[in-house]
Amino acid sequence: MSVTTESLGSRSHGDRVRGTAFYVLLLVSVTIGFLLLGVLLVDVIRKGIGYVDPTLLNEPNSSDPNKAGAGPAIRGTIYMMILLLVMVVPIGVGTALYLEEYANRERWYNRLLEINIQNLAAVPSIVYGILGLAFLVRGIGLGRVLLAGALILTLLVLPTVIVASREAIRAVPDSIRQGAYALGATQWQVVWRQVLPASIPGIATGSILALARAIGETAPLLLVGALTYVAVNPTLLGSYTALPVQIYQWIARPQEEFRVLAAAGIIVLLVILLTMNAFAIWLRNRYQRRW
Amino acid sequence: MVMSDMESAPAAPARIAGVDEKILAERAREAASTRRDVLFDVSRLTVSYADVPALKGVSLEIYKNFVTAFIGPSGCGKSTFIRCFNRMNDLIPSANVDGTILYHGIDLYGPEVDSVEVRKRIGMVFQKPNPFPKSIYDNVAFGPRVLGWKKDLDARVERALRHAALWDEVKNRLKASAYSLSGGQQQRLCIARCLAVEPDVLLMDEPASALDPISTTAIEDLMHELKREYTIVIVTHNMQQAARVADMTAFFSVEVDEEQDRRTGVLVEYDATPTIFTNPGDKRTEDYVTGRFG
Amino acid sequence: MTAQDATAAAQPEPIRLRGERRRWGEDVVKGILALCALVSVATTIGIIIALVEPSIEFFREVSIVDFFSGDRWAPLFTPASFGIQPLLVGTLVVTFWACVVCLPCGLGAAIYMSEYARPRVRNVLKPALETLAGIPTVVFGFFALTFFTPLLQDLGLGVNVFNVLAAGLVVGVMLIPVVASVSEDAMSAVPQELRDGAYALGSTRLQVSTRIVVPAAISGIIASYMLAISRAIGETMIVLIAAGGIAKITFDPREQSQTMTAFIGATGIGDIPTGSIEYKTIFAVGLTLFVITFAMNMLSIRLVRKFREIYE
Numbered sequence: 001m002s003v004t005t006e007s008l009g010s011r012s013h014g015d016r017v018r019g020t021a022f023y024v025l026l027l028v029s030v031t032i033g034f035l036l037l038g039v040l041l042v043d044v045i046r047k048g049i050g051y052v053d054p055t056l057l058n059e060p061n062s063s064d065p066n067k068a069g070a071g072p073a074i075r076g077t078i079y080m081m082i083l084l085l086v087m088v089v090p091i092g093v094g095t096a097l098y099l100e101e102y103a104n105r106e107r108w109y110n111r112l113l114e115i116n117i118q119n120l121a122a123v124p125s126i127v128y129g130i131l132g133l134a135f136l137v138r139g140i141g142l143g144r145v146l147l148a149g150a151l152i153l154t155l156l157v158l159p160t161v162i163v164a165s166r167e168a169i170r171a172v173p174d175s176i177r178q179g180a181y182a183l184g185a186t187q188w189q190v191v192w193r194q195v196l197p198a199s200i201p202g203i204a205t206g207s208i209l210a211l212a213r214a215i216g217e218t219a220p221l222l223l224v225g226a227l228t229y230v231a232v233n234p235t236l237l238g239s240y241t242a243l244p245v246q247i248y249q250w251i252a253r254p255q256e257e258f259r260v261l262a263a264a265g266i267i268v269l270l271v272i273l274l275t276m277n278a279f280a281i282w283l284r285n286r287y288q289r290r291w
Numbered sequence: 292m293v294m295s296d297m298e299s300a301p302a303a304p305a306r307i308a309g310v311d312e313k314i315l316a317e318r319a320r321e322a323a324s325t326r327r328d329v330l331f332d333v334s335r336l337t338v339s340y341a342d343v344p345a346l347k348g349v350s351l352e353i354y355k356n357f358v359t360a361f362i363g364p365s366g367c368g369k370s371t372f373i374r375c376f377n378r379m380n381d382l383i384p385s386a387n388v389d390g391t392i393l394y395h396g397i398d399l400y401g402p403e404v405d406s407v408e409v410r411k412r413i414g415m416v417f418q419k420p421n422p423f424p425k426s427i428y429d430n431v432a433f434g435p436r437v438l439g440w441k442k443d444l445d446a447r448v449e450r451a452l453r454h455a456a457l458w459d460e461v462k463n464r465l466k467a468s469a470y471s472l473s474g475g476q477q478q479r480l481c482i483a484r485c486l487a488v489e490p491d492v493l494l495m496d497e498p499a500s501a502l503d504p505i506s507t508t509a510i511e512d513l514m515h516e517l518k519r520e521y522t523i524v525i526v527t528h529n530m531q532q533a534a535r536v537a538d539m540t541a542f543f544s545v546e547v548d549e550e551q552d553r554r555t556g557v558l559v560e561y562d563a564t565p566t567i568f569t570n571p572g573d574k575r576t577e578d579y580v581t582g583r584f585g
Numbered sequence: 586m587t588a589q590d591a592t593a594a595a596q597p598e599p600i601r602l603r604g605e606r607r608r609w610g611e612d613v614v615k616g617i618l619a620l621c622a623l624v625s626v627a628t629t630i631g632i633i634i635a636l637v638e639p640s641i642e643f644f645r646e647v648s649i650v651d652f653f654s655g656d657r658w659a660p661l662f663t664p665a666s667f668g669i670q671p672l673l674v675g676t677l678v679v680t681f682w683a684c685v686v687c688l689p690c691g692l693g694a695a696i697y698m699s700e701y702a703r704p705r706v707r708n709v710l711k712p713a714l715e716t717l718a719g720i721p722t723v724v725f726g727f728f729a730l731t732f733f734t735p736l737l738q739d740l741g742l743g744v745n746v747f748n749v750l751a752a753g754l755v756v757g758v759m760l761i762p763v764v765a766s767v768s769e770d771a772m773s774a775v776p777q778e779l780r781d782g783a784y785a786l787g788s789t790r791l792q793v794s795t796r797i798v799v800p801a802a803i804s805g806i807i808a809s810y811m812l813a814i815s816r817a818i819g820e821t822m823i824v825l826i827a828a829g830g831i832a833k834i835t836f837d838p839r840e841q842s843q844t845m846t847a848f849i850g851a852t853g854i855g856d857i858p859t860g861s862i863e864y865k866t867i868f869a870v871g872l873t874l875f876v877i878t879f880a881m882n883m884l885s886i887r888l889v890r891k892f893r894e895i896y897e
Binding site for chain 2: 104106173175176177178179180181182183184185186189193194197198
């Protein structure tokens with residue numbers, strides 16, 4: 001009896017040590033990201049909070065750090081968000097509906113379409129910038145305008161919206177569709193009156209997350225000309241700038257004062273983004289339906 | 292199909308698994324007093340999924356204002372079969388239907404027939420209650436709305452709910468979510484939903500299999516009421532249920548092809564319910580109804 | 586409605602099962618939805634045309650051999666030189682340091698979430714990781730430049746103000762959620778019976794994780810790695826801000842170096858004239874970048890399909 005206990009004890013001792021070490025490693029892996037996120041937030045807030053004031057929120061950029069603000073950039077970002085919402089959600093949801101409700105998976109072109117979307121989701125964002133530069137800014141001569149930036153961001157986050165919408169649509173149980181068909185509804189009636197309403201929470205969550213990603217994007221906007229001095233409110237076909245681009249511009253300056261200004265800009269950007277994220281997560285938890 | 296004469300249906304020898312002779316006698320009386328008008332004429336129907344037949348060579352007739360039950364072991368294709376009557380199989384891309392189903396003399400699978408039109412006349416209730424994630428009212432109003440029947444919607448909803456014997460239970464909370472109802476109430480709501488579009492036929496695919504005994508009784512009583520106005524086709528795995536509600540019963544079985552590892556459903560016997568349960572013509576039917584198989 | 590009404594309604598009126606008219610609306614809707622789907626096809630075609638056409642012109646002026654074999658990148662100098670190797674090396678070094686962080690940490694986070702964390706913890710961790718993944722790269726770049734680099738300097742590593750190490754490590758942190766989420770998907774798809782079987786033989790949680798779950802989910806894990814590497818190669822803002830702007834061949838991470846993406850970003854900002862050779866370099870480098878990331882993405886997509894096929 002005692003032998004058994006001893007051998008059991010000795011065996012589990014080595015395993016315990018190894019198991020604990022492994023567990024600690026896993027914990028480190030999980031927390032390192034959040035740890036750095038925490039440090040980042042504290043660092044940014046410590047540096048920039050003093051500059052978050054009406055000047056920052058309203059005034060245009062200036063060569064004097066004490067007078068410089070991100071007013072037009074913030075408004076540019078907000079306008080771009082509205083444009084994006086109007087363009088990316090209908091196209092994204094339309095594509096998702098096509099793929100989930102209409103497309104025959106047996107067909108090669110539909111399979112190709114799916115792979116194409118998966119691939120687009122992983123294309124570097126700067127490549128979208130090149131697309132915008134070649135086709136929108138120079139190609140059709142749209143120039144470096146707000147609409148060009150919004151169009152490029154639309155294409156950039158379109159795959160994200162499609163993937164999220166598809167998941168939401170797929171989560172609607174087939175029994176709902178069958179029930180509606182059995183009453184003599186046409187396919188579109190089934191989709192419009194049953195599938196779409198039932199998947200709206202999921203679509204909204206995915207779209208907000210995608211939108212948040214889009215307005216934090218900087219690289220593609222550099223190529224479609226958001227890096228300009230704008231004193232007034234941006235217009236659809238006028239020159240524009242966006243908050244992350246303004247932040248980059250300040251970071252790129254060697255003077256310490258502009259770095260601090262950049263930190264202040266980052267605080268504003270993060271407040272907008274984290275609010276959107278929190279809203280999306282709340283929406284998901286609030287309306288998540290277990291079928 | 293050999294039809295035995297209803298009047299001379301033999302008194303049931305008491306050898307059937309738990310089926311009451313009185314019920315069968317009543318079924319026989321009822322069937323005898325109802326005229327037989329052919330509503331569906333199925334001939335040589337074969338359904339395949341991705342070229343593998345799930346159901347082969349079925350021919351039978353379904354009569355107006357009768358309750359017709361399809362029974363048989365699982366995998367015998369009875370659910371596949373019932374879904375042919377309102378072309379629900381169309382929704383499965385790999386499904387293929389051969390043979391004909393004449394409905395009022397029109398082939399349901401004819402080239403010019405529109406599946407949406409078919410489903411307006413031939414409603415279906417599913418195994419698991421599947422109310423829409425909407426209010427009780429909106430569930431019933433969905434069908435009329437998609438058909439563009441906007442007049443007197445309230446009256447239509449009320450009539451459907453009364454028909455489905457649900458009105459008294461829900462009249463004070465029509466705006467409540469359909470998910471707040473019990474399972475049995477949900478199933479009656481699904482029946483009401485079908486009735487609201489005034490169909491000709493009600494197809495019921497194991498409508499009570501997910502319900503408790505009390506709810507099951509409620510659904511069965513409802514079928515008795517409804518067959519005065521509707522033709523009902525029901526799939527059930529419960530023989531007592533078939534005996535209680537059905538005028539005609541079709542027994543399906545599975546043919547196993549060992550070589551190709553395929554299981555195909557076939558129609559074994561179709562007759563008046565009392566005959567199927569007391570005097571079946573086929574050994575396989577007898578084995579099944581006496582509980583020796585399945 | 587009585588029985589008589591029902592029969593009266595059904596009988597005299599001839600039964601029509603034909604559609605009253607062809608449902609044009611249904612076709613129109615399907616067409617519109619298909620058009621939406623075509624937008625993404627057009628995007629891909631657009632990207633390819635946008636990259637290939639100016640690149641062809643570029644390679645008329647610069648030989649493709651010089652482009653890939655040259656070890657000096659100085660397109661804006663006279664005499665100009667168009668050897669892409671320095672940019673490739675810069676990209677490689679950044680990617681390497683990013684991988685040092687994101688591959689082990691991402692996998693560890695995935696194992697933790699899939700095998701160790703209780704559902705409650707997981708329900709907090711997943712959105713938290715999503716949030717981390719949602720931090721804009723310009724913010725990470727700022728962090729690398731103004732916090733990480735000074736930290737490395739304080740540690741006495743002798744790093745430059747702009748250096749590849751800080752940029753690479755921060756890119757790695759940014760990619761932890763990418764590796765974690767795709768790997769965790771693959772691990773969650775491993776059937777519980779496999780785990781139960783191993784536990785029944787007296788395995789510890791460590792053994793089940795490393796010997797059963799990780800091997801079973803290996804194609805998904807590799808897919809997540811490919812995706813992360815592809816993202817590291819394509820990351821622009823962090824390197825543009827923190828890694829410096831001098832293209833040179835160096836494997837010393839304390840030095841500054843330019844990546845392909847940083848070059849495109851830095852050159853694309855300026856208002857260079859269309860048709861000039863400088864303008865076309867953007868596209869030649871962009872095409873190189875696209876081909877590399879495209880190959881890795883396709884591999885990753887194939888691997889993901891593989892694990893989906895096995896368990897779903």
